[in-house]
Amino acid sequence: FLIEKFLFFNRKDEFTIECPNVGELNKILIAHNNKGSAPGWFLDQILIEDVIAHHLYEFPCNRWLAKDEDDKEIARFLFPKKSTDHERQPVRNNQYKITVFTGKKTGAGTDADVFITLYGNLAETGPIKLESKKNSFESGKKDEFTIECPNVGExxxxLIAHNNKGSASGWFLDQILIEDVNWHHLYEFPCNRWLAKDEDDKEIARFLFPKKTVTNSQYKIKSHFDITSSVFESFSVIFETQINANPHVRC
Incomplete structure (x- = not known):
């Protein structure tokens, strides 16, 4: 992500960028293009606030990015400062809206208890029973549930499963939609198979995987600069995370 701005000696500058969500930040690459009459730059630190996830990262630097100072480098990887135990924020609960679509086949509905387990890049839940006051999981019907649990990340x-109880336990599941209410992200999990002891492969539990989607997140970047004179400078920030198949995400 290229940021263009006048940078001045001993001041703080703020930028807001919008780009695909990169998950939990584990490093950034900060660089400039060495243009201008005085391109040398002494960077104190960068703060990045993930506006959607309400998470603040601190990236200390305290070094030159200059061809004539320090190690002559104009690009540096920065790593987030580790929080001490007393600085750590309490675990935030997340809300997930789960919409279950039962198929329209004959006998598709189930009388069994249905359980869901969420797996994310940060954590996983245990099995959570999907409960409702009305008769759920009927043939051709849509059922909605809201659960609250610690944030599991992306x-x-x-894992969707039932306990095979009841007189008609076999279940034909069309798909499940899960909305991460806090992150404003919608996941679609196709199934289109039976969970039944007497149908298909006789399994009553299935792992489902999401269709690929891209959701934008907003990041607020605060940086502290020390530069020899006011110059028109360009610099770039590259986020790297643990959750993407291609870990380098350019915003």
């Missing part, structure tokens, strides 16, 4: 799979 969902990469779910």
């Amino acid at each position: 969902l990469n799979k779910i």
Whole structure:
């Protein structure tokens, strides 16, 4: 992500960028293009606030990015400062809205208890029973549930299962939609198979994987600069995370 701005000696500058969500930040690359009459730059630190996830990262630097100072480098990887135990924020609960679509086949509905487990890049839940006051999981029907649990990060799979109880336990599941209410992200998990002891492969539990989607997140970047004179400078920030197949995400 290229940022263009006048940078001045001993001041703080703020930028807001919008780009695909990169998950939990584990490093950034900060660089400039060495243009201008005085391109040398002494960077104190960078703060990045993930506006959607309400998470603040601190990236200390305290070094030159200059061809004539320090190690002559104009690009540096920065790593987030580790929080001490007393600085750590309490675990935030997340809300997930789960919409279950039962198929329209004959006998598709189930009387069994249905459980879901969420797996994300940060954590996973245990089995959560999907409960409702009305008769759920009827043939051709849509059922909605809202659950609250610790944030699991970006969902990469779910486990959907039932306990095979009741007189008509076999279930044909069309698909499940999960909305991460806090992150404003919607996941679609296709199934289109039976969970039944007497149908298909006789399994009553299935792992489902999301269709690929891209959701934008907003990041607020605060940087502290020390530069020899006011110059028109360009610099770039590259986020790297643990959750993407291609870990380098350019915003």
